Amino acid sequence: MKFLILNGPNLNLLGRREPGIYGDDSYESLCRRLSAFAAAHGSTAECFQSNHEGALIDAIHAADGVYDAIVFNPGAFTHYSYALLDALKAVDVPCIEVHLSNVHQREEFRHKSVTAPACVGQICGLGFYGYEAAMGYFLTRAGQKEAP
Ligand code: DQA
Secondary structure (H helix, E strand, C coil): CEEEEEECCCHHHCCCCCHHHHCCCCHHHHHHHHHHHHHHCCCEEEEEECCCHHHHHHHHHHHCCCCCEEEEECHHHHHCCHHHHHHHHHCCCCEEEEECCCHHHCCHHHCCCCCHHHCCEEEECCCCHHHHHHHHHHHHHHHHHHCC
């Protein structure tokens, strides 16, 4: 499968940003880990991060017909970006929303996701593993579709 791993604002600062919440590992190490995970499953994972809503919207539009699945951590945009919700709805690429932290244990404003309704599902609180769990879901689902 061809995966697009999308990360939104401030996730480029992983490892430096609130390590007690997001861990000590960098964004680059996340991308290396997901590329290796994809390769181990005969797949590819391309990582894209932006702090800009429009750039993320453009990446979602450009994914249509190019990627089999999107794994998306929209960062704080999760909680208020109707434009990202509409972008996900506009394309024919299934998406799973991922959050490193357990957003439900945190401030009230993080409990609501406006983007999750356009996603197959949402994973939160599992750190980097959450991205692999999302990819694993798509890989299993694809395998089932191909089964006789
Ligand atoms: C986050 C949770 C969001 O509330 C926050 O704004 C982020 C990161 C997470 O991965 O836990 O930037 O998406």
